[in-house]
Amino acid sequence: MEKVLPKEFYSRKTTIVAKELLGKTIVRKLGDIRLEGKIVETEAYGGKDDPASHAYRGITERNKVMFGEPGHTYVYFTYGNHWCLNFVAHEPSKPGAVLIRAIEPTTGIEYMKKFRSVSSLENLCNGPGKLTKALKIDNKLNGLDITKEGELYVVNTEEKTFEIGVSTRVGIRRGRNKFWRFFIKGNLFVSRVN
DNA sequence: AGTTAGATCGGCT
DNA sequence: GCCGATCTAACTC
Numbered sequence: 001m002e003k004v005l006p007k008e009f010y011s012r013k014t015t016i017v018a019k020e021l022l023g024k025t026i027v028r029k030l031g032d033i034r035l036e037g038k039i040v041e042t043e044a045y046g047g048k049d050d051p052a053s054h055a056y057r058g059i060t061e062r063n064k065v066m067f068g069e070p071g072h073t074y075v076y077f078t079y080g081n082h083w084c085l086n087f088v089a090h091e092p093s094k095p096g097a098v099l100i101r102a103i104e105p106t107t108g109i110e111y112m113k114k115f116r117s118v119s120s121l122e123n124l125c126n127g128p129g130k131l132t133k134a135l136k137i138d139n140k141l142n143g144l145d146i147t148k149e150g151e152l153y154v155v156n157t158e159e160k161t162f163e164i165g166v167s168t169r170v171g172i173r174r175g176r177n178k179f180w181r182f183f184i185k186g187n188l189f190v191s192r193v194n
Numbered sequence: 195a196g197t198t199a200g201a202t203c204g205g206c207t
Numbered sequence: 208g209c210c211g212a213t214c215t216a217a218c219t220c
Contacts, residue, residue, distance in 0.1 A: 043212070052212065054205095062205065079213045080202035086212090099212060129213045171212055 010070035014096035017089035037103030047095040052175030055095035082129035
């Protein structure tokens with residue numbers, strides 16, 4: 001049996017969860033198709049303390065899941081054609097979510113390539129908009145419980161030792177002073193090197 | 195190798 | 208209206 005990460009895993013400080021998610025495996029089920037990838041890059045987004053976060057200005061129809069139960073997805077649309085995948089993770093009564101920025105594809109690679117119409121493995125999932133397309137993730141998966149074995153969940157894969165890199169976040173205007181981006185050092189599938 | 199336009203949705207200083 | 212937690216394709220150098 002698989003060890004699905006429980007709700008308690010996500011019920012901690014958002015930055016801690018972002019770091020802890022590195023090396024874990026995302027499982028995406030599409031009927032009989034099974035897609036998997038190892039998380040190699042994440043970013044933490046907070047609440048009132050974080051001007052870069054959607055939750056900064058309080059609760060809205062779009063961001064309300066960031067204020068809800070940890071261990072659910074927050075999927076949103078941006079720049080006209082891109083979906084971004086987040087996992088809700090925070091301490092009680094504080095909003096927060098972890099943006100999945102890159103994964104290393106491990107299972108179902110041929111399907112992912114087809115969904116993205118690219119042939120290069122390195123460029124398959126090395127960016128937030130790319131991995132959602134490869135895994136066929138869109139707003140239908142918003143608010144999904146990822147602590148249960150369903151269409152999408154995260155399993156605790158073998159602990160391997162790796163060095164964690166830390167940097168400022170990517171592609172934001174405000175909140176550039178925070179070092180809330182985490183990635184596996186030296187991993188080929190990280191979206192960019194700082 | 196590096197830069198730029200275009201795509202085109204939803205939530206707001 | 209406008210701008211964003213982006214990516215691709217199509218250009219130029």
